[in-house]
Amino acid sequence: MxxxxxxxxxxxxxxxxxxxxxxxxxVGTGMVGAPACGDVMRLQIKINDAGIIEDAKFKTYGCGxxxxxxxxxxxxxxxxxxxxxxxxxxxxIAEELALPxxxxxxxxxxxxxxxxxxxxxxxxxxxx
Amino acid sequence: MTEPVPLLAILERNxxxxxxxxxxxxxxxxxxxxxxxxxxKVAHPDRYATALARERVMAGQLAAYANEAYxxxxxxxxxxxxxxxxxxxxxxxQGTSVTEPAILMEQMxxxxxxxxxxxxxxxxxxxxxxxxxxxxxxxKLKQEFGESFSRxxxxxxxxxxxxxxxxxxLKQEVxxxxxxxxxxx
Numbered sequence: 001m002x003x004x005x006x007x008x009x010x011x012x013x014x015x016x017x018x019x020x021x022x023x024x025x026x027v028g029t030g031m032v033g034a035p036a037c038g039d040v041m042r043l044q045i046k047i048n049d050a051g052i053i054e055d056a057k058f059k060t061y062g063c064g065x066x067x068x069x070x071x072x073x074x075x076x077x078x079x080x081x082x083x084x085x086x087x088x089x090x091x092x093i094a095e096e097l098a099l100p101x102x103x104x105x106x107x108x109x110x111x112x113x114x115x116x117x118x119x120x121x122x123x124x125x126x127x128x
Numbered sequence: 129m130t131e132p133v134p135l136l137a138i139l140e141r142n143x144x145x146x147x148x149x150x151x152x153x154x155x156x157x158x159x160x161x162x163x164x165x166x167x168x169k170v171a172h173p174d175r176y177a178t179a180l181a182r183e184r185v186m187a188g189q190l191a192a193y194a195n196e197a198y199x200x201x202x203x204x205x206x207x208x209x210x211x212x213x214x215x216x217x218x219x220x221x222q223g224t225s226v227t228e229p230a231i232l233m234e235q236m237x238x239x240x241x242x243x244x245x246x247x248x249x250x251x252x253x254x255x256x257x258x259x260x261x262x263x264x265x266x267x268k269l270k271q272e273f274g275e276s277f278s279r280x281x282x283x284x285x286x287x288x289x290x291x292x293x294x295x296x297x298l299k300q301e302v303x304x305x306x307x308x309x310x311x312x313x
Contacts, residue, residue, distance in 0.1 A: 031232040032225045035290040038297020042233045061239040112225045 003064055004098035010068035015075055018057040020044040025128065028121030030113040033103060039066045043113035045077055045085070047121060052086060053077045058113075065103040069093050069110035082118050135186040142214060143197035153211060153274040160201055167194040177248055190245045203236065205296050208273050208289050215282055235294045238262075242301060255306045262302055 003011070019042075023030045026047050033040040039062030046055040054072035060067045072093055078086045093099075093107035133175035144151045171191040176184040200206045226232065241258065248254045250305075269292045276285040 031229060031236065032234050033235060033294065034225050035293040036216070038294050040232055040239065042232075042236060061236070093260070109225050 003068075006072075006097050007064055007068040007099070010071040010097070011064040014058075014067060014071040016055075016057050016071065017059060019059065020046050020055065020057050025124050026121075028117040028119075028124070030116030030118070030120060032109055032112045032116055034062075034066075034109050034116075037062065037066075037105070039063065039106070039109060041066060041070050041109055041113050043070060043073060043110075043115045043117050045114075045121065047082065051081050053080050062109075063106065065097070065099055065106040066109060068097050069099075069106045070113065072096060072116060073110045077114065082121065085114055086118055088114055095109070135183065135190055138190055139193060143201055143210060146194065146197050146213075149201070151211065151214065153277050155201065155207065155210060157164065157202070160198065164194060164198045167191075191227070204270050205289070208270075208277070208285075208292065211277060211281065212286055212289060214308060224242055228287075228290075231291050231294065235298070238298060239301075242298070242305065245305065252310050255302065255309055259299075259302050261305065262299055263313070266292065266299065 022028075022044065024046065028045050028047075029042045030042045030045075033042070039060070041060040041062065042119050043057060044057045045053050048054045055079050058070040058074050060070045061111070073088070076088055076092075088109040088111065090104065092109040094104050098108055140270045142151075146167070147160060149155070149160065149163070168191060172193065173184070173187065176187045179187075200210050228243065243256045244259060245251050269288055273285055273288045273292065276282075276288060
């Protein structure tokens with residue numbers, strides 16, 4: 001199966017690989033995994049005082065499409081509010097990367113990772 | 129005249145019924161092997177050389193079905209997945225993601241560890257130890273699955289299989305890296 005140029009680009013030059021301090025109250029960490037293919041994905045977002053996502057990092061162990069999906073997501077969420085980020089849907093990711101149908105589940109994983117990261121940050125905010 | 133084999137009825141059996149095995153996780157591999165060889169004989173094209181075209185096609189289908197069934201039952205993980213599928217009807221876990229932190233955290237850590245192996249002092253030794261750890265953990269999951277499935281704790285059994293799938297994938301990566309390291313040696 002051929003990967004699209006965009007997937008290859010994100011796979012070979014992944015954006016924003018790394019970690020943020022998960023104890024930081026402004027950082028939300030989302031971890032998700034797909035048992036069917038064994039992929040694991042960690043997405044972290046950091047919001048500033050205005051509630052805007054100013055940084056995002058990811059680490060993904062999985063296929064090229066899963067890595068590209070999470071890499072793209074770190075670019076997409078930056079500059080957005082949590083509500084706006086929550087609006088990013090897997091089909092946006094799949095279309096942008098031209099994922100074939102058998103790889104659409106990788107974009108679902110990335111959407112789930114955003115949701116998990118946002119949930120984590122909201123939990124922290126509620127606890128404050 | 130040999131007894132005609134009711135092919136159509138055989139094709140409607142599930143994998144366990146096909147080989148006349150109990151629907152349980154513990155499996156006697158030698159029994160499975162014998163039953164499989166027997167079915168391959170029953171379905172052998174030579175036996176259908178003078179049969180009707182319809183029967184020949186069905187014999188071919190039986191051979192393919194037996195082959196598929198054999199491979200699913202032979203593998204521990206695939207047998208576990210198949211058992212769950214039988215109890216649940218359709219398997220609902222395909223494509224769904226897991227967010228259970230303990231499972232994911234462990235996988236993330238193991239993968240980071242695996243990533244560091246090629247830079248370690250003695251990669252061949254390190255990959256060997258890592259592979260052993262994975263095997264031990266997988267064996268534990270296998271045992272735990274067998275126990276929970278036999279006491280019909282299906283939800284727990286499903287959770288175990290989810291975790292097992294991650295280890296199965298990890299094992300493939302360990303094997304790939306081990307092969308790579310040995311080649312470079």
